[in-house]
Amino acid sequence: MRSRLSLLPGAALATALVALGATSVLATSAQADTPPGLHVSGTQLVEKNGTPFIARGVSHAHTWYTSQTATAIPAIRAAGANALRVVLSDGHRWNKNDATDVANIISLCKANKLICMLEDHDTTGYGEEGAASSLDVAADYWISLASVLKGQEDYIQINIGNEPFGNNDTANAKWSSDTQAAIKKLRAAGLHHNIVVDAPAWGQDWKNVMQAAAPAVAASDPDKNVLFSIHMYGVYNQASTITSYLDAFKTMGLPLIIGEFGYHATSADVDTATVMSEAVKRNMGYYGWSWSGNTDPILDMVLGFDPKNVSAWGQQVLNGVNGIKSTAVTATIYGGTTPTPTPTPTVTPTPTPTPTPTPTPTPTVTPTATPTPTVTPTPTPTPTTPPVTGACTAALQVVGTWPGGYQATVTVKAGSKAITGWKTALTLPAGGTAQGWSGTFSQSGTTLTVANAAWNGALAAGATTSYGWVGTGSAPAASTAVSCG
Missing domain, CATH: 3.20.20.80 (Glycosidases)
Incomplete structure (x- = not known):
């Protein structure tokens, strides 16, 4: 202008x-x-x-x-x-x-x-x-x-x-x-x-x-x-x-x-x-x-x-x-005090545009008008398979899907005692790969193994942390069991 x-x-x-x-x-x-x-x-x-x-x-x-x-x-x-x-x-x-x-x-x-x-x-x-x-x-x-x-x-x-x-x-x-x-x-x-x-x-x-x-x-x-x-x-x-x-x-x-x-x-x-x-x-x-x-x-x-x-x-x-x-x-x-968490207003979902990252080597994520798959959050699933008992438990959530890919997170929760580290495993659909964060990832065939990162391994009794990934192919079913130990 x-x-x-x-x-x-x-x-x-x-x-x-x-x-x-x-x-x-x-x-x-x-x-x-x-x-x-x-x-x-x-x-x-x-x-x-x-x-x-x-x-x-x-x-x-x-x-x-x-x-x-x-x-x-x-x-x-x-x-x-x-x-x-x-x-x-x-x-x-x-x-x-x-x-x-x-x-x-x-x-x-x-x-x-x-x-x-x-x-x-x-x-x-x-x-x-x-x-x-x-x-x-x-x-x-x-x-x-x-x-x-x-x-x-x-x-x-x-x-x-x-x-x-x-x-x-x-x-x-x-x-x-x-x-x-x-x-x-x-x-x-x-x-x-x-x-x-x-x-x-x-x-x-x-x-x-x-x-x-x-x-x-x-x-x-x-x-x-x-x-x-x-x-x-x-x-x-x-x-x-x-x-x-x-x-x-x-x-x-x-x-x-x-x-x-x-x-x-x-x-x-x-x-x-x-x-x-x-x-x-x-x-x-x-x-x-x-x-x-x-x-x-x-x-x-x-x-x-x-x-x-x-x-x-x-x-x-x-x-x-x-x-x-x-x-x-x-x-x-x-007044110079540290923030005191207060109840926040209930967010009422409203229709909003879906921004997309500017296609450059490493820019700020900047919206454009180009239509892109909309990622729709889904409720945290209740696994149909009983979680593995032990020092910790883990639950999978598929956050959103789009043609050819998806995003998922896993929440790890310590049991009745504090833990100093954790390691999880789950099965991905055949042919899928994962690129993740907040954990140490390895994949063999369809088995995805994720251990704690350096900063999130120590959990007090009952405390939680999470990791996530962006995957290719089909998303795992909400009922997929995740072992944790």
């Missing part, structure tokens, strides 16, 4: 820009005298009072699931988060989220004591994805929302554009200049919020374009309030790759967050244990992708927007070691 400013005739445009520039000088001077809300200090994001704010957050796909937001935000808070990253559209690619809509989101975040990062998703893959908008268009979008953004500097951050460049080297060469121009445009318009900038290469910066240009981008901001964001998917499948990238920003003395990460990508499983442990070790913020609504539910933390139906991925990022629930601290602007 074109901004009103871009429609002005040349002379009027020049006059407007001169006036705007003069205004920006005054605004910047005033800003220097008045401490901002959320802002960077060295390598840390801090609140207005100087207290570090370490985000433990979740992304919510608001622009495609507007009907779910009113219940999703309280549920995300109840799950333990202290921060929320909200997917918005500038209208270039998807339906625009206007000022009224965004004001309501901010109110919901404040009511639920969440620091709210607002992001424009239409920029995803610019330079490679033809439908994507530019950072300049994104900047105009934020300026159009100025009336509801100004005055909220303690509570919100502006993530100018999600993954604003793809893997096109020619386009990516403009990442630094385009990012600097967008930052200056926002400041000139009087927006003095903490600005978050995503890396190119679908957010993963595997050629270190953002890393190399970060000092120049940081220096270009009149407010000196830029936070860099790396997205960790298939590129980050081993600890050394993760720590090397994080170390580079530490050495430069620049602030960095992990703005998205997931534990499975098309190219490789992500070393999420290292992502989370390093973030905790370094007092670095992270945001898991995403609460719910992915067509392939492997990256849904809860299935069908039901906070009671937590997936294996959700268990890890919300409840696992170095997870959100155990490490989140509420911002001091809200």
Whole structure:
């Protein structure tokens, strides 16, 4: 979409820009005298009072699931988060989220004591994805929302554009200049919020374009309030790759967050244990992708927007070691306490679009209008075969099916005594294969054997954990017995 400013005739445009520039000088001077809300200090994001704010957050796909937001935000808070990253559209690619809509989101975040990062998703893959908008268009979008953004500097951050460049080297060469121009445009318009900038290469910066240009981008901001964001998917499948990238920003003395990460990508499983442990070790913020609504539910933390139906991925990022629930601290602007789980509203299913991942080597899971098989959650089955007695029991649930494949989870429950490890086995339909998570998988013929992962083997008496997989071929019957010992 074109901004009103871009429609002005040349002379009027020049006059407007001169006036705007003069205004920006005054605004910047005033800003220097008045401490901002959320802002960077060295390598840390801090609140207005100087207290570090370490985000433990979740992304919510608001622009495609507007009907779910009113219940999703309280549920995300109840799950333990202290921060929320909200997917918005500038209208270039998807339906625009206007000022009224965004004001309501901010109110919901404040009511639920969440620091709210607002992001424009239409920029995803610019330079490679033809439908994507530019950072300049994104900047105009934020300026159009100025009336509801100004005055909220303690509570919100502006993530100018999600993954604003793809893997096109020619386009990516403009990442630094385009990012600097967008930052200056926002400041000139009087927006003095903490600005978050995503890396190119679908957010993963595997050629270190953002890393190399970060000092120049940081220096270009009149407010000196830029936070860099790396997205960790298939590129980050081993600890050394993760720590090397994080170390580079530490050495430069620049602030960095992990703005998205997931534990499975098309190219490789992500070393999420290292992502989370390093973030905790370094007092670095992270945001898991995403609460719910992915067509392939492997990256849904809860299935069908039901906070009671937590997936294996959700268990890890919300409840696992170095997870959100155990490490989140509420911002001091809200009182600085850890989240207290509260009853969440009953989610009433409503018809919603079915997003699909953008087909790139390792991008954010981004919806398109392409029809895809809809994954329909099914009730947890009651096995007709008595479970095997012993140190633990296990129950199978087929989460959803589509032509040629399915997703399933198994819940493992310790018996009357605590256990230090577990191993399960079940029979798959002939010809099927499984690719899984949250366990150590092996397959011989039709027998699938799964042992605990390093982080979920120890269970107290009666405690549960789960693992899951995406399978090819037919799904196992709901009555399939799973041995556990």
